[in-house]
Amino acid sequence: MMESLDQIKSRIEADVPGAKIEIVANGSPSQQDSLLIDNEHAVATARFLRVDPALRLDFCSNVTGVDWLDRVVKKTIKVKTVVEGVEKEVDQTTEEKIPGYLEAVYHLYSITHKHGPVIIRMRTADRAECARLPSLTPVWRSAEFQEREIFDLYGIHFEGHPDLRRILMWDEFEDHPMRKDYVQPDDFEWEPTPHDDVLARAKEHYPPRPQLDGAEQIAAPQ
Amino acid sequence: MNMTTETIEAMERPPVTMASRLEGELLEVSMGPQHPSTHGVFRMNVALEGEIVRKLKPVFGYLHRNHEQIGEHTSYLGSMPYTDRLDYFCSMSNNWAYALSVEKLAGIEVPERAEYLRVILAELTRLQNHASLLGFLLSDMGAWGTPLMYAFREREKILDLFESLSGSRMMCDYMRFGGCRLDASDEWLARAKQIVDRFPEFLDEFEELILGNEIVIGRTQNVGKISAELAINSGITGPMVRACGVNYDIRKVDGYGFYRRFKFRIPLGEHGDTYDRLMMRALEMHESVSILQQAFAQIQPGPVLNPKVKVRAFRPPVGEAYGRIEAPKGELGFYLISDGSPNPYRYRVRPPSFINLTILEDMCLGHTVADVMVILGSVDIVMGEVDR
Numbered sequence: 001m002m003e004s005l006d007q008i009k010s011r012i013e014a015d016v017p018g019a020k021i022e023i024v025a026n027g028s029p030s031q032q033d034s035l036l037i038d039n040e041h042a043v044a045t046a047r048f049l050r051v052d053p054a055l056r057l058d059f060c061s062n063v064t065g066v067d068w069l070d071r072v073v074k075k076t077i078k079v080k081t082v083v084e085g086v087e088k089e090v091d092q093t094t095e096e097k098i099p100g101y102l103e104a105v106y107h108l109y110s111i112t113h114k115h116g117p118v119i120i121r122m123r124t125a126d127r128a129e130c131a132r133l134p135s136l137t138p139v140w141r142s143a144e145f146q147e148r149e150i151f152d153l154y155g156i157h158f159e160g161h162p163d164l165r166r167i168l169m170w171d172e173f174e175d176h177p178m179r180k181d182y183v184q185p186d187d188f189e190w191e192p193t194p195h196d197d198v199l200a201r202a203k204e205h206y207p208p209r210p211q212l213d214g215a216e217q218i219a220a221p222q
Numbered sequence: 223m224n225m226t227t228e229t230i231e232a233m234e235r236p237p238v239t240m241a242s243r244l245e246g247e248l249l250e251v252s253m254g255p256q257h258p259s260t261h262g263v264f265r266m267n268v269a270l271e272g273e274i275v276r277k278l279k280p281v282f283g284y285l286h287r288n289h290e291q292i293g294e295h296t297s298y299l300g301s302m303p304y305t306d307r308l309d310y311f312c313s314m315s316n317n318w319a320y321a322l323s324v325e326k327l328a329g330i331e332v333p334e335r336a337e338y339l340r341v342i343l344a345e346l347t348r349l350q351n352h353a354s355l356l357g358f359l360l361s362d363m364g365a366w367g368t369p370l371m372y373a374f375r376e377r378e379k380i381l382d383l384f385e386s387l388s389g390s391r392m393m394c395d396y397m398r399f400g401g402c403r404l405d406a407s408d409e410w411l412a413r414a415k416q417i418v419d420r421f422p423e424f425l426d427e428f429e430e431l432i433l434g435n436e437i438v439i440g441r442t443q444n445v446g447k448i449s450a451e452l453a454i455n456s457g458i459t460g461p462m463v464r465a466c467g468v469n470y471d472i473r474k475v476d477g478y479g480f481y482r483r484f485k486f487r488i489p490l491g492e493h494g495d496t497y498d499r500l501m502m503r504a505l506e507m508h509e510s511v512s513i514l515q516q517a518f519a520q521i522q523p524g525p526v527l528n529p530k531v532k533v534r535a536f537r538p539p540v541g542e543a544y545g546r547i548e549a550p551k552g553e554l555g556f557y558l559i560s561d562g563s564p565n566p567y568r569y570r571v572r573p574p575s576f577i578n579l580t581i582l583e584d585m586c587l588g589h590t591v592a593d594v595m596v597i598l599g600s601v602d603i604v605m606g607e608v609d610r
Binding site: 026027028029030032058059060061062064066105107111114117119140141142143144145146153167168169170177178 | 282283286288290291326327328329452454455456457458459468470475538539540541542543544545546553555557559560567568570572576577579580581609610
């Protein structure tokens with residue numbers, strides 16, 4: 001049986017000095033909680049997870065990105081206040097603004113011990129065009145194409161990736177289509193061809209068609 | 223004065239021969255995207271030294287339609303028919319992987335008969351996928367037509383079964399969250415059993431036809447070798463990783479469905495070369511036949527769909543889930559994040575054949591162009607799943 005996330009967390013923090021690990025709870029019946037690891041010590045943490053003899057998470061199955069937009073979380077707390085000399089409980093609603101970020105999620109399994117998944121995630125500071133995360137491809141090569149896919153579709157730059165290029169979209173494509181605020185260009189099908197120019201030149205080249213039959217002058221019936 | 227002597231010297235130099243000029247130079251060839259052996263629209267930029275591959279970069283995206291974004295814009299159930307189009311050879315397995323993930327996300331129980339039907343359909347899918355893969359691989363090697371027709375004759379019988387059960391041969395859209403869409407009649411089960419019982423006959427004939435063939439052995443043994451360490455680190459799954467001798471089958475590890483109730487063995491390779499990958503498929507078909515025969519013996523009448531699952535306004539609780547199955551091509555997983563709305567917030571497909579291509583270059587380096595086709599064939603890719 002695999003150890004709990006709390007144990008893994010404390011062992012990482014003991015082994016990788018300075019690493020800050022947070023457990024992200026998951027409310028779904030799947031009960032797949034995850035570890036939020038800090039970007040600075042991500043590679044060292046990942047290497048520990050892969051090498052540690054009790055864990056041996058040698059198989060990085062799934063790597064994916066998630067886009068979280070700016071959110072406002074409303075919290076209602078009951079506050080005791082004194083109104084006209086009488087103590088009352090009043091609902092007080094506070095709004096907390098959570099700025100958006102991009103996330104990379106890794107699902108790790110162990111082929112040696114046949115356990116898993118241990119889910120680790122990393123978060124960028126913001127949703128800017130050049131949001132950065134450390135690449136875990138040097139630790140697990142299976143992340144190579146999948147991190148390229150995240151770079152392509154979400155626009156996260158993975159530092160230390162050996163070959164970070166677009167993979168599914170073409171190289172000249174500019175936006176990141178999996179972002180939640182992506183808007184499809186409305187002139188998507190249109191592309192400049194010499195066709196219109198050629199037509200314009202052809203118009204100039206040929207004289208206007210002589211009106212031989214007079215059919216142009218026949219007016220449509222009123 | 224100086225200028226003229228220099229030009230004369232240059233002219234008097236012996237002419238450069240062809241052989242020395244080409245020495246060490248690489249020829250870049252774009253293989254694909256429209257080529258019968260690339261199994262769809264797939265391109266490889268290959269740098270060749272003579273016939274030998276020195277560099278190989280796969281180019282994807284010709285069939286990309288952003289399946290994941292479409293999944294985020296439709297309801298949970300709305301993506302079910304669309305999963306058929308991922309790996310269009312194995313729509314039943316794709317359905318199961320997606321249904322399994324949503325069932326994990328929402329905590330849905332599946333009735334016993336539905337689990338048995340799922341196992342039966344997934345193993346039938348494995349039979350027809352592996353049989354036709356062997357046919358395609360032989361086609362890539364130059365055995366045009368005949369082995370493929372043998373395989374397709376058997377595949378046709380299984381597709382007929384799918385058609386009579388779900389109404390469609392390839393785009394089955396058969397499973398639902400909490401079970402299956404329709405029940406299988408006793409006649410259907412009897413017919414399926416008959417086809418499965420006769421399958422070993424075909425397997426023996428097919429193996430005699432191809433696997434002992436001198437040309438097949440010559441073209442595949444010691445071609446495209448990978449080590450077990452590299453395979454594990456690169457996330458290779460399915461028959462490809464087992465060909466390297468790595469004992470990892472999700473049917474055994476996770477025991478999803480009712481796979482813990484069946485007795486079956488996991489064939490393992492030794493060398494990790496193309497021949498072992500080919501053999502894996504043949505041996506796995508024998509095990510699938512055994513699982514199917516046990517399932518036909520064990521299946522009992524009962525409901526096939528959990529009646530508590532809402533069809534309209536289906537909203538899983540907030541959270542996330544990753545579910546995976548052993549699809550014929552490897553580990554097929556779905557990662558879903560729910561924000562409590564009718565659409566998934568994040569819908570991710572973990573495509574096995576896309577990730578299995580990570581080490582295509584490592585397998586091909588040092589081999590000839592003709593071997594690249596055979597190696598690619600043994601990876602077993604379907605572009606609908608690779609490009610999504």
